[in-house]
Amino acid sequence: MxxxxxxxxxxxxxxxxxxxxxxxxxxxxxTTQRPQVVIDAVSRFYAHDNANVHRGLHALSMRATAAYEGARARVARFINAAAPEEIIFTRGTTESLNLVAASWGSRLQPGDVILLTEMEHHSNLVPWQLVAARTGAKLRYVPVTGDEGKLDLSVLDQLLTPEVKVFAFTHISNTLGTINPVAELCARARQVGAISVVDAAQSVGHMPVDVRAIGCDFLAFSGHKMAAGTGIGALYGRRELLDAMPPWQGGGGMIAHVGFFESRWKPSPERFEAGTPNFGDAVGLAAACDYLDALxxxxxxxxxxxxxxxxxxxxxxxxxxxxxxxxxxxxxxxxxxxxxxxxxxxxxxxxxxxxxxxxxxxxxxxxxxxxxxxxxxxxxxxxxxxxxxxxxxxxxxxxxxxxxxx
Amino acid sequence: MSADLTELYQQVILDHNKRPRNRGRLPTANRVAHGDNPTCGDQCSVYLRLENGKIADISFDGSGCAISQASSSLMTTQLKGKDAAEAASLYQQFHQIVTTGEAPEAISDLAAFAGVHTFPARIKCATLGWHAALNALKGDPIPATTESRLD
The missing domain is CATH 3.90.1150.10 (Aspartate Aminotransferase, domain 1)
Known part of the structure; x- marks a missing residue:
């Protein structure tokens, strides 16, 4: 302990x-440093249980799959998600946000608005610029109140109109240190029928984060900013939203059936995890969750x-x-x-x-x-x-x- | 303060950082180019008046660390009167200084930047202004952002 x-x-x-x-x-x-327990969890996995996950019928593959899916359940518990299936493992916050922008964002149309804030990290800004360019949706920003670094919520009513389909914002600004009132922002998004996307890179390893209390539709974070390894992170998404989203990358692991000309997809989370995932660092991420929750x-x-x-x-x-x-x-x-x-x-x-x-x-x-x-x-x-x-x-x-x- | 740091922040560099020479937009310029260091957000614009193939006047502006500001300032004092070939050759020597720490003889104040070579992350700071100057000499197309910034 x-x-x-x-x-x-x-x-x-x-x-x-x-x-x-x-x-x-x-x-x-x-990036934070890693405690010995996280380093040990990753090395122990590679030293004893290493094999590719899923579909494997041999002992090591079954152990690796159990460890990987156990890590998913641990991460779900860490942020109080309703089910492990609401956790998609990614390379980190950037990939998580790109996933939402590319997959959920593919339904955007000209006339739709993506509402961001002026304090977003490039990772919660550029993916939306890309999807705006593809779909004809427009970007709009909640202003920052100068050096004091707060969101100017006095103009939120004017900005958060029915054309807004996505409201994406950071939980804690990596530049200003501001903690935003995320639960309030998510509630405001819901009122106009927009989905809410929270960048929790700076918050999830630093304070209690409960996705159901926040009321967000999506929440993105990285392992390496919370004492775990690089190249592992997660996207939380509400199950019903994830199940209605198209894949964003194709490959092994995400398909239910593949023909020469068409394929069918697995449900979430596998649908969004094409290719061999980073199971070694997922195990480390679960160890980091244990470590942080114990403290x-x-x-x-x-x-x-x-x-x-x-x-x-x-x-x-x-x-x-x-x-x-x-x-x-x-x-x-x-x-x-x-x-x-x-x-x-x-x-x-x-x-x-x-x-x-x-x-x-x-x-x-x-x-x-x-x-x-x-x-x-x-x-x-x-x-x-x-x-x-x-x-x-x-x-x-x-x-x-x-x-x-x- | 360590010897490496003293070597990096030489008196010449501190002086040029504090009192930059030829700083500001040159009203008579007929060439301009802009340099960005995307890693750190540093920016540098170099303005030239080319007459008969020689740099008749030169200035710079922008923002950046002491190394980039001093380097651009010192560069303007060295490039005045030079043609494109001479400028390119001077840059080669400067590049050698900041990457190896070895200064060819008779290279004057530029040798002050020899200390940069022990701080590899800072080499780009030292060369930012030079890249802009060489691009201005080549008459490379000016990116749209540069034009709007110059308005």
Missing amino acids: PSWNTVRDDFPALHQQVNGHPLVYLDNGA GRAQLRRHDGELARLAYQKLSALPNIRLLGPAEEERGGLVSFALSDVHAHDVVTFADEDGIALRGGHHCNQPLMHKLGLTGTVRASFYLYNTAEEIDVLIASIRRIQKFFG
Whole structure:
């Protein structure tokens, strides 16, 4: 059983020196580190149970299938889906969102509207641009209220008209840290008959996420941002919607019958999982779900939120700094800022010299950066193993950088 | 501060970053090109006035890190009076400096960028302005986004 007192011991990658300093890993918004239990679960699977899943009649294939389908059930439980069949394994959030856009989106027509927000990651923006170009549907955006980084919901009524067929939005902004009122947004979408799509990449491993409480139609997330491996993620979709959707990729595993000129599809989730899936990392994802739930995601939310609050407070006290996103309650576990005299990449290069891993740039959010008149920000994003002391290391480093360039 | 970092952020670079030379749109320009670094969102536009095949005047604008800003600034001071062939040869030498850290003799201030080679992720920052300048010299078609940005 993991314990909050010893969480840092669970993550081998944290225990190293970088440029002569203890690693301070504050790039969790990009990818988190993995605990030993996840690494072990994946290696154990490959060492003992590895075989291709489904249709296999031999012992290893049956064990691999049980592990893979067990992982699906575990992920379903992690987000309180009604059934394992509502979980489609994908390569990650990007693929999940592309799946919805390509498959569900194929029914869009000229005159239809796709409503997004200005704070969407490119992965919840470009797939919709592609489907809009194919179908003639139009894009529309809920504006962001400037540096405070909230959605301007005062104009939602004007934007969320009956022409809107899809309302897609992020749960936590990877650039601003804003936590959006997703349940309210989903309810508003339902009122006009639009489907709701939630990008939960930054939230699902950081706070309790219950798809039925949120009331979403689709929800997308990645394993590697919640202590599991890369190349594994999931799309949650309500069963009745999934069963009415066409396949988006063809191949083995997704067919009920194949003829030379026509084929029939399996129901969800197999319909959307053409080809050999990443079962090894699905097993790791299930182990990560166990690990995070043992620690408690409500506590994780408090931990991350407290670090973000502390970092925001200490950064605010520095001169020549511009902080993005809400100050208090609605902030997830990250802070994003720009120094007036030092470019984000110079900050990141200097902080790396102090062993601190940060991210600088547009964070796959170019249109928002453009709107805010920025080319990039520095982002420090936290996870369960980060500490208040590490924030002090960050602040000291930023002070040195400001002095150097001052 | 480590030796590598001191080498990267040399005084010449810091100076050009703080007080960029030839910065801003050149009103008399007859060539322009735009460079983007999609990884980081950095942007650089280079404006040239070509007269009889030589760069009579040059300027740049855009936004980016200290390395890209200083590199573009220093580049403008080096390219004035050069023709396309001379500019291409100067870029070859500059490219060698930022990728190997070895500076040919008599290459002047450009040698300040030798420290970039120990930070491979920053090589593109150093070459962004140069790519734009060489494209402007070639008279490559200007992407639509560049034109709208210049309006």
